[in-house]
Amino acid sequence: MSELPVGATRRQIIDAAVRLIADHGFSATSVDQIAEAAGVAKGSVYYNFGSKADLFTSILTEGITRLTANLRTALETGPEPTPLERLVTALLRQIRDNPAFAKVVAAEVFRTGRDWQESIGLIHDQAMAVFAEAVGLGDPDLDPLDARVMGSAAFGATLVAGLEWLTYQPDRSPTDVLAAILRMVRRA
């Protein structure tokens, strides 16, 4: 593995860790297992990330930061007619491309008592803010607290319906699934 650039090693470790943690949970996944699945030496995991908790914090913060950036781009531009539809579409695409990360987020985002609680809370806040912004756009009278609840409802609808699709109806086309979600998630 020594011929790989550092960035590629980090990526292999992250991908292996997300897959294992999505299936078995953080505490049931060992650094040995992550190193083996990534095809790197155990020392390489510690060298690149510090502890297992630090690795997982990196995974969550990097992943949600990237997700938030993608959502912000979708908020501004895309083929769907409304900002909210563009966000739902972009989020569903991310879930399909990386279901393991979506499972980990669903598992961790509301836990308390974990080492990475604070950092995920801050980043989660930014992702939810994009959805709240989409809900509030064009409706200056909407209470920001209501926009926040509505935004998290749209986020949750897409997350759960997306994982439901991939776990239980994987043969359905993304277009059909997206259309069904958008029929449900619509401002009254």
Next chain:
Amino acid sequence: MSELPVGATRRQIIDAAVRLIADHGFSATSVDQIAEAAGVAKGSVYYNFGSKADLFTSILTEGITRLTANLRTALETGPEPTPLERLVTALLRQIRDNPAFAKVVAAEVFRTGRDWQESIGLIHDQAMAVFAEAVGLGDPDLDPLDARVMGSAAFGATLVAGLEWLTYQPDRSPTDVLAAILRMVRRA
């Protein structure tokens, strides 16, 4: 604790285990911690439930079975005008009354590679079927697969917005939160 009836001991163990697992995860929670938090002897946990995995399987199947029964009642009757609104209301009430269980469901329902995967899959199916039925009621032309996706979207919207509320905006009134979710989750 010997004066308590068996049902009460089981309930204490379940409540303590759900709280601990919601905060720290299944693998990071020990039977010692569960027994201590429940105020029972460690042997009592094994006597009532078998292994820690068996305890957690009992928690998930009993909890989702009770949830499904409550949802089915709400589907039939309640003050809200539509079946879907009654389901969202009933689910939000359950999340408020037992947020720890809601967190555990969010964490486990899409995992693979856990001992309780199969039983939670079956029970989850029944809970989602109630939502799909509510979405499909009065619309005989709706594709059942679409109803399923839409139902899981409504379930996910309520779950995530409900946990978001309790975790990040706990001072808001349940009425306001419910109204905001229902503004978002509405058939187009």
